Amino acid sequence: MDQQAGEESIANTVSENAVELAEKGAPIEDSDFEEVVRGALDAVGGTLLFKMRVEQSEEPHLAAAAFVGEGETRQFLVLTMPISGGRLRVETAAKSTSPIAGIAAAYAGLADAFGTAA
Template sequence: MDAQLDEKALESTLAESLDDLAPDIKTVSEDEFAEVVGGALEAVGGTLLFKMRVENGENGEHVAAACIGDAGNRQFLLLT
């Protein structure tokens, strides 16, 4: 029975430790998102195709599509 208690205590301690590691969720404004995406695309010579905000329940996410490269070397990116 002590082994079961030790396992429960270990599980509890591990769960608490993992909660401490969870990142804080930061809300990003549309302007901040546009600035970061624009800077990243400028650095790699990419082109913004579109950006939008997608509602997800109470929270929303900013999403953008972009591409880098030309013709056969073109790659499409989905940025969140």
């Protein structure tokens, strides 16, 4: 299996293991979003790097960056969900147009460096 197919497979697996948060008439809470993301990542041994609320678009949403794997096989993912609820969208950072896609690898590298220094 080539790397691109492997990345898509992991993104699909994470997505399939995500719980949909139904619209509640009020914005989705950060804690609810984190619970859905962590549950989906647990299914593939993934690690949440960070999450944030993105208000600067036509559709405000919650976003998270994560990775699966170790070392050179580590794959970065971008996970998003509309603030109004719905299904978790998962894509590889390489294919994502989200600005957090580029931050994910840098953040992971920084976390690795701090972990080594500690």
